[in-house]
Amino acid sequence: MGGDVGGDVGGHAARAPVADVVGDVWRREAPHVLAALGRRSGDLADCEDAAQEALADAAVQWPRDGVPANPRGWLVRVASRRLVDAQRSDAARPARERRAETDRTSARRADGATWSDRAGDQDDSLQVLLLCSHPVLSRTSAVALTLRAVAGLSTEQIAAGLLVPRSTTAQRISRAKASLRTAGVRFGPIPPEELAPRLHAVRHVVHLVLTTGSSLPAGPTVLDADLTGEALRLAERLHRALPRDPETTGLLALALLTAARAPGRVVAGRLVPLAEQDRSTWDRVAVDRAVSLLEEALPHGPVGTFQLQAAIAAVHATAPAFEDTDWPQVLALYRMLVEVDPHPASRLGAAVALAEVEGAEAGLAAVEPLVAARPHDHRPLAVRAHLRSRLGHPGAAEDFRRAAALTDSVPEQRYLHAQADALS
Template identity: 50%
Template sequence: MGDTAVEGLLRELAPQVLGVLVRRYEQFDTCEDAVQEALLDASVQWPEQGLPDSPRAWLITVASRRVIDHMRSEHARRRREESAAVSAPADESVAPAPGEERPGDQDDTLTLLFLCCHPALSQPSQLALTLRAVGGLTTAQIASAFLVPEATMAQRISRAKQRIKATGAPFGMPPGPERADRLRVVLHVLYLIFNEGYTATSGPELLRMDLTAEAIRLTRAVHRLLPGDGEVAGLLALMLLTEARRPARTGPDGRLIPLAEQDRGLWDRRLIEEGVELVTKALSSTALGPYQVQAAIAAVHDEAATDEETDWPQILALYDVLSGMDANPVVELNRAIAVAMVHGPRAGLDRLERLAADERMSRHHRLAAVRAHLLEMAGDTAGAVAGYHEAARLTTSLPEQRYLEDRATRLS
């Protein structure tokens, strides 16, 4: 089995193994460290020696030994926990017979996601801990993704684990109303991971395919566990419909290509079909939610054979619905674009004036970029050039900066 295949298998198994250990030993930080060590051992041994009969059981056994060794070395005040750990059943060290179900065979991925997205953690900590504990990424990989030193990311993850320990949060699904609230946090974290991968907020690369792939993989896992949840299906559909355009989003030199200019023949039709099927089913069978509406908007874009054939009135109607559910500045910015495409650039610019008073958007490069684009559509070349220069100055993404400067140069 090749290194790439092993890496994929380990990422899939990581949350399952960690879930078993946390449920058994109740020490998240110790269990997470033990799982990371077991994953490292497997990444070295399995490509050379071949897969064990039960890779999951192998990882649980190795990681459990690490936890027990750690607990045995603890001070006397931890002896009670040590005894419980040593006497814990070790039946998962043997692969279950075909058709036989072991108590530890349940998939704890969703429970683990809920724990990593605990409301006591900051959003950056939720992101980092999710990628580490559920995604199986190393601290170095996560640090690289978010352009911070590895030591900084290690401290962030360590503080997050300590914070979870301090809350005394049990390993299990939150009760009733809290579960619905926490699921919204889980989906938002996965949404943020995908967005950071699809349009990196800073650095030399526009795309981080490792992050988009990880976000889709984790969202697929949640969808398998909650197949009847419309918003989970909506988020997965949104990711797939957006990811489908990735092959056409950059040129050979890595330069950004806007949606209107993309070669739609390069779009991934398989992902589009899957995304459309998901959102269509969700819209017809579950309560309407923001991710479903966003996925429906993405589907309208993806199903247009050319940019000119885009059904902008339908997109505007969907943004009107979305605005009623979640009237945040980003939604209103995209809604202004749809207004401009339906009612003309001046109508869109009027909408932008209202956003300019919102301090969350007043210094954001996307507001300046959209204003420049609408000014260009309206024939105000000088205003558009100034707007593109302003947007280029505000962004920290080098590909976006190059694109915006190119637009300004083309008009000058």
């Protein structure tokens, strides 16, 4: 190649085609490029368009001329030129520049410290994360925009990960950018009074990416490594900016534990229940780090949903075998989680833990209201099927088959049908 690869790209370039390096660089640098452009324009849609044009230029030029020594600088420079060209063709450019300068001046004069001052944030990706999780956006639009702008995924990759058509994904991203523009949302420091609700939204967007990637609702597989990997990277970025925030730490711990246990969940396309998983396949380094993070976070401040979810996952991950699980502790944590976040998934987890502590009859009594309240959700029905099978209930096999009919996940269908066949 004609050019040298800078930084940590160099080793990769020696082993991988330049086209792959372009993608890797983009996924790492996309938020920094957008933030650099945002300081010039402030409009996410304009910045994203210019950044995508720079990426297209890189895809053509880098394989021909070599990867530049400073890929981020190259992308920012080319994208900035594209942005300037677009602004010059816009008759409203003078008004837009005056508005941007007014926004910057107002932010500087605002009472209290800005986000960067308060959190010591040196990662532009966090600014983009906060923008993509703005309250004017729906949760689904925020997830799609985050995966595009912060994670650097293509529309096709996002559509595949979220199991929606490409056209739907493109519309969500387009609508999200239009909503930000209509609401006058721009790049810039976050006022102190907006920080807490915006962080809450960011954490939930990252968590939704994590849960979607770790339990795909449809298709031939349960896991999407791209989505779970991006969720982990986003959680890492958030934690670097807020290392002392307990809920952010809990979110990172949960992402680490989810990734650590993934290798044991599916074997040769077969879904493996927790009781049968080979725990030697779990990433013990990631588990140990997650436990350490939780030990630091739990004593400080109120305990939130992500700390509790991570604590439950840690109890499972640190048990040498399924029969060694501290189920009373799991039950206590689930009961705390239901108090903090009475989500159906929390209640279902509490019912499972109750069955392990007090017996299948107690668990069955707790899960029945969930089955009645969510007749089209296969999860409560599957739990009821398991508990009925433990009690020798004649309706267990039918419950397994009904649950299989309610899910579009092929591995889950196979597992549930196998359980029904075994009982028959």
